Amino acid sequence: MNGVSKSQRQRLIADWLRGERVGSQEEVVARLALAGVAATQATVSRDLDELGAVKVRRDGSIRYVIPGPADARHAAAKLDRLLAEWVDAIVPAGNLLVLRTPPGSANLVANALDCAEVADIAGTIAGDDTIFVALADGVDAHAAAGRLRARRSGTEPRAQQSVSPEGE
Numbered sequence: 001m002n003g004v005s006k007s008q009r010q011r012l013i014a015d016w017l018r019g020e021r022v023g024s025q026e027e028v029v030a031r032l033a034l035a036g037v038a039a040t041q042a043t044v045s046r047d048l049d050e051l052g053a054v055k056v057r058r059d060g061s062i063r064y065v066i067p068g069p070a071d072a073r074h075a076a077a078k079l080d081r082l083l084a085e086w087v088d089a090i091v092p093a094g095n096l097l098v099l100r101t102p103p104g105s106a107n108l109v110a111n112a113l114d115c116a117e118v119a120d121i122a123g124t125i126a127g128d129d130t131i132f133v134a135l136a137d138g139v140d141a142h143a144a145a146g147r148l149r150a151r152r153s154g155t156e157p158r159a160q161q162s163v164s165p166e167g168e
Helices: 006-019 025-034 041-051 069-086 106-116 141-153
Strands: 054-058 061-065 089-093 096-100 121-126 130-135
Touching: 006 025, 006 041, 025 041, 041 106, 069 106, 069 141, 089 141, 096 141, 106 121, 106 130, 130 141
Parallel strands: none
Antiparallel strands: 054 061, 089 096, 096 130, 121 130
């Protein structure tokens, strides 16, 4: 299986995390090696981060999991943290928002936006350091940018973070 793409490798990892107990990055590296995929611990660490995997204690052991819809609070908290740490600018542009990040960080932030299911956002497209955020019908781009900026700075109350267009 040499020559496996990043997305194929991440799909393997995600499948393992959903179906089996995986307790360490070293274990993921070993499983990949058994599957014929060469990867370093640093690569696996980035993959786990991009997949949104988190370590949790379940049934007396620590393991990696990929949060699902039931983990909406975790997704919202992760989004807030990533907005604060990785988003340099939030610019309204028509019915889009353009988010600027350091090189290599856009995919991570876009994934967090998608997972948090923010009511204002229809979807995202990420490049290397830029994210296009398509807004839901009827959402004012300047108001949505303001709400994301407030989340980034931690000044928006949790109950108002995912305001629907009708709520403005």
